[in-house]
Amino acid sequence: MLQGTTALITGASRGIGKAIALDMAHSGANIALNYIGNSEEADAVRTLILKENVRCETYECDISDFNESKRMSGDVLKDFSRVDILVNNAGIARDNPLLGINEKDYDDVMNINLKGAFNMIKHLYPNFMKNRSGTIINIASVCGLRGWEWQANYAASKGGLIALTKTVAKELAGRGVTCNAIAPGLIETDMTAKLTGSKKDSFVASIPLQRAGRPGDVSKLAVFLAGAGASYITGEVIKVDGGLCI
Numbered sequence: 001m002l003q004g005t006t007a008l009i010t011g012a013s014r015g016i017g018k019a020i021a022l023d024m025a026h027s028g029a030n031i032a033l034n035y036i037g038n039s040e041e042a043d044a045v046r047t048l049i050l051k052e053n054v055r056c057e058t059y060e061c062d063i064s065d066f067n068e069s070k071r072m073s074g075d076v077l078k079d080f081s082r083v084d085i086l087v088n089n090a091g092i093a094r095d096n097p098l099l100g101i102n103e104k105d106y107d108d109v110m111n112i113n114l115k116g117a118f119n120m121i122k123h124l125y126p127n128f129m130k131n132r133s134g135t136i137i138n139i140a141s142v143c144g145l146r147g148w149e150w151q152a153n154y155a156a157s158k159g160g161l162i163a164l165t166k167t168v169a170k171e172l173a174g175r176g177v178t179c180n181a182i183a184p185g186l187i188e189t190d191m192t193a194k195l196t197g198s199k200k201d202s203f204v205a206s207i208p209l210q211r212a213g214r215p216g217d218v219s220k221l222a223v224f225l226a227g228a229g230a231s232y233i234t235g236e237v238i239k240v241d242g243g244l245c246i
C-alpha cells in the first residue's frame with residue numbers, strides 16, 4: 001500500500017515512532033529513521049525494518065536544532081532522493097504544576113515538540129512543493145485539544161502543533177500535499193512509564209474502553225493517513241484515545 005514511497009519518521013527509535021516505522025515498512029515504505037541519542041535502539045529497529053525488504057537508514061539529529069535538522073533533511077534527500085511521508089513524532093514531556101515548570105522545561109518541550117516539527121516541515125517544504133504530492137502527519141496529543149493539569153508546557157506545544165497542522169494543510173493543499181494530526185490519549189511507552197499503581201488504575205478507569213492504548217493503535221492510523229485511501233483528508237485532528245475525550 002505504501003510501496004515505493006519514502007517515509008521520514010522523527011523519534012522512531014522507541015515507542016510510537018518505532019511502531020509507525022515498523023508498520024509503514026510492513027506496508028512497503030522505505031524508512032528514514034531519526035533519533036536523538038539512542039543508537040542501539042535505532043539500529044535494532046533498522047534490523048527489524050530490513051526484514052521487510054525495504055530500505056532503511058538511521059539519522060542521529062536533534063530536531064529542535066534548526067541547522068542540524070536542515071542537515072538531516074538534506075542527507076535524507078541525498079540518500080532517498082525524495083520524501084513522500086513526513087511523520088513529526090519526536091516529543092518529550094516535562095510535567096509539573098505550572099508554578100513548578102522552570103524556563104528550561106518550558107523551552108525544551110516547546111523546542112522539541114513544536115519548533116522541531118516546524119523545522120522539519122520548513123526544510124522539506126521545497127521537496128513537497130516540487131513533488132506536488134505527499135503527506136505530513138504530526139503526532140499531537142489530546143492535551144493539545146483540551147488542556148491538561150500539570151502539562152501547561154506540553155499542552156501548549158501540542159495545541160501549537162495542531163494550529164501548525166491546519167496552517168500547513170491550507171498552504172500545501174494546492175500542491176496536492178495533505179497534513180493531518182493524530183491526537184493520542186494515554187499510550188504505553190517510555191514516556192508514560194512513570195504512571196503506575198493506583199494513579200494509573202484510576203486514569204485507565206476514566207477511559208471508556210477501559211485500557212491504555214498501545215503504540216500499534218496509533219501506528220495503524222498513521223499508515224492509513226499515509227495511504228491513497230486518505231488522499232481527500234487534510235487539516236484533520238484524529239483522536240486515538242479509547243474514548244477519553246468523548
Ligand code: NAP
Pocket residue numbers: 010011012013014015016017034035036037038039041061062063064088089090091092112116139140141142183184185186187188189190191192
Ligand atoms: P518515547 O517513547 O519517549 O520516545 C521518544 C522518541 O523521540 C525517541 O525515539 C527519542 O529518541 C526521540 N526524541 C526525543 N527528543 C528528540 C529530539 N530532540 N530529536 C529527535 N528525536 C528525539 O515517546 P512516545 O510516547 O513514543 O511519544 C511519541 C510522540 O507521541 C510524542 O510526540 C509524544 O508527545 C506523543 N504522544 C505520546 C503519548 C503517550 O501516552 N505516550 C500521548 C500523546 C502523544 P532516543 O531514543 O534517541 O532518545
